[in-house]
Amino acid sequence: MDQFRDTTAALREITESMRLDESRDDLLVRVAKKVVGLLPGADAATVTLYSGDEPSTVAATDESLLPLDKAQYSADEGPCLKAASSGEIVRTRLETAAERWPDFAAAAEQLGVKTALACPLFLPDDGHGYRRRETEPLAGALNVWSFEENAFDPVEAALVAMFTSAISAIILTASRWAAAEKQAETLVAALETRDAIATAKGIVMARLELNADEAFRWLTEASQHTNRKIREIAVLIAEDPAAVFGR
Numbered sequence: 001m002d003q004f005r006d007t008t009a010a011l012r013e014i015t016e017s018m019r020l021d022e023s024r025d026d027l028l029v030r031v032a033k034k035v036v037g038l039l040p041g042a043d044a045a046t047v048t049l050y051s052g053d054e055p056s057t058v059a060a061t062d063e064s065l066l067p068l069d070k071a072q073y074s075a076d077e078g079p080c081l082k083a084a085s086s087g088e089i090v091r092t093r094l095e096t097a098a099e100r101w102p103d104f105a106a107a108a109e110q111l112g113v114k115t116a117l118a119c120p121l122f123l124p125d126d127g128h129g130y131r132r133r134e135t136e137p138l139a140g141a142l143n144v145w146s147f148e149e150n151a152f153d154p155v156e157a158a159l160v161a162m163f164t165s166a167i168s169a170i171i172l173t174a175s176r177w178a179a180a181e182k183q184a185e186t187l188v189a190a191l192e193t194r195d196a197i198a199t200a201k202g203i204v205m206a207r208l209e210l211n212a213d214e215a216f217r218w219l220t221e222a223s224q225h226t227n228r229k230i231r232e233i234a235v236l237i238a239e240d241p242a243a244v245f246g247r
Contacts, residue, residue, distance in 0.1 A: 028059035041151030049140035071107035078104040083118035083141040115151040117144040200234035
């Protein structure tokens with residue numbers, strides 16, 4: 001009961017402390033640290049995400065254990081990749097991993113890691129940087145490492161799975177907010193550019209006695225000749241027509 005209460009409290013704390021300007025990777029570092037704090041046998045955690053078909057580690061509480069992830073990426077097999085591809089929790093001990101994932105087991109033995117717990121992260125493709133593999137509905141895994149044998153009992157594994165599933169939804173929501181904010185900024189910039197060009201075009205028409213099409217063509221040619229964007233030329237004309245056309 002205490003572990004369940006601690007897990008829900010940790011989830012609430014992360015949710016309430018989220019900021020719109022916090023990057024995805026910074027948030028995942030906080031998540032990884034929180035998971036390590038929740039599990040008695042956890043010594044470190046990493047987060048694997050896919051970009052297209054390529055996995056990479058985007059967060060880690062202990063960079064000295066990054067070779068564990070890299071060994072899996074190089075061999076294209078291991079507990080975190082299995083969790084990401086199957087959608088199932090993968091718990092493995094070093095003694096049983098050697099036959100199944102020899103490259104990963106070798107890296108784990110060298111680093112002293114004896115138990116691994118990989119929980120899938122559900123991050124559907126929403127068109128904003130969380131691409132999934134075409135044949136899989138998953139985009140990564142949270143990987144927890146222990147220097148102890150037989151760490152992470154079934155209850156602890158289930159609690160981490162609950163935590164990561166909820167966090168996945170939070171991350172996806174945050175990414176959509178960030179994408180919406182970026183789109184809004186782009187639209188504002190586009191409107192400002194349109195207004196600046198319209199103002200400059202009107203000035204060009206009046207100063208050079210041109211029609212609308214001719215004035216826009218004049219702005220385009222000025223942009224090409226000066227190697228500057230049309231918006232820059234337009235702002236210059238709008239702010240100080242005399243600097244361009246004289247008195």
